[in-house]
Amino acid sequence: MNGVSHGTLLEGFRGLTNATVALHERGMPRSPHARKPKTGGLRRMIALVTAAAVMSASLPVAAQDQGKSSKSRLVPVRDAEIEELLRDYTAPIFKAAGVRAGATEIVLIRDFSFNAFVANGQRIFVNVGALLQSETPNQLIGVLAHETGHIAGGHLASTRQRMAEAQTRAIIAMLLGMAAVAGAGAAGAGNVGAGATGAMLAPQAVAKRDMLSYVRALEQAADQAAVSYLAKSGQSAKGMIDTFRRFADQSMFSARYSDPYAQSHPMPRDRIANLEALAKKSPSYNKADPDILRYRHAMAQAKTIGFLKDAGSIARAYPSRDTSMPARYARAISAYRFGPVDPAIQQIDQLIRQEPGNPYFWELKGQAYLEGGRPREAVAPLQKAVALAPERPAALIRIMLAQALVATGSYKGAIAEINRAMAYERDVPAAYRVLAMAYGRTGDNARADVASAQATFREGDIRLAKQLAARAKTRLPTGSPSWLQADDIVSYKPPQMD
Structure with a gap:
């Protein structure tokens, strides 16, 4: 990933994936922004590297496409356009499930395997590989x-409780077993060593099988x-079944020789059969995705490839003979990332002429100018992007505009934009860095320290954050909003940890 110009921590969304998308003009759905049948949307991506420990994944993991996966370190990928698409995907699901949308966060992860999982209570983590390998919305x-x-x-909570209970039962069983072994030894019984080993291992094996059985039940539930939510929201469960079937085909050989009880998910064949029987009862089973969702899905895939793959990979995925909008989108991104600014702007302007109402094309134009060292020319297109985008995705664009x-x-304009962005994006370190820079340039060093403390705190450097916040407190009126923010950090x- 490249850093954006002018020393901020905003980073461009660079290099990625494993599904080659060759989409052609014929049969492509129509964009809501288009004058003609095409669209694009480029939104700048701010990548935030965050160390995090996660629970287990609830879907199988496909092979990595580019080297190793970051299992111990999650790298979130931020993008206004793609996040808005995922929110639109989940909104009817959350409503059907009775889950409050505002309380549930969807986090896109820079990992090229197909995976999605729940962690930290209300967060759904989705690998970019899941987006790229999903053939349909x-x-x-x-x-x-x-x-x-x-x-x-x-x-998640019930699994933790069950694990604690299983561990307690295993420890008690092991202690009782060891006591029995000790008694046998005192009575002069032979082969005490083997008995001791069995006394230690057997309870652990029972606990493991108990947990795996419990996890299988959760997966079935x-x-x-999921089938119920899809039916209630008038959507088909066929896509979910197709996904599970694909993974079942991939794992058929190894599963044939594995212990069925050692599987952390229901057996693929049984799981798919049960799902399909249930899903076919819905009148929406054969319902196709709306054209606009298919279009936006293809554009999101093209954008991801355009930002995260190298130039050669982008050219192979979207050769020049492919004149579809997703292909043009990916090539425009590639042109700005790997070539001079002006030729890239020409391609982006062609996209804008096609869809003047698409905020993400305007954002891409602003980003190209900004990262090309021409921030003055970046301001107008970024302002246009903010004006066109819905308020929630516009927040990320405002951070770039502020830069x-x-x-x-x-x-002062930068400070105003960051403050508006904060209504939705309070945990983006880059936003606080830009805010600190703006305050510092105006001579407000106390608030600059507070903003820097907020940034370093969210980056995990608690010691430095406390130092900056303590210094800020000495320069601020006691009890003022900025003083209180600094005091919270101090x-x-x-x-x-328990």
């Missing part, structure tokens, strides 16, 4: 419905819930 929607089933069922405004000396104590 319905396939990804089905996966999201399954994960929603875990959230609505409270499966999530499957059934351009700082670079051109419009510090007073912060990490949660104690």
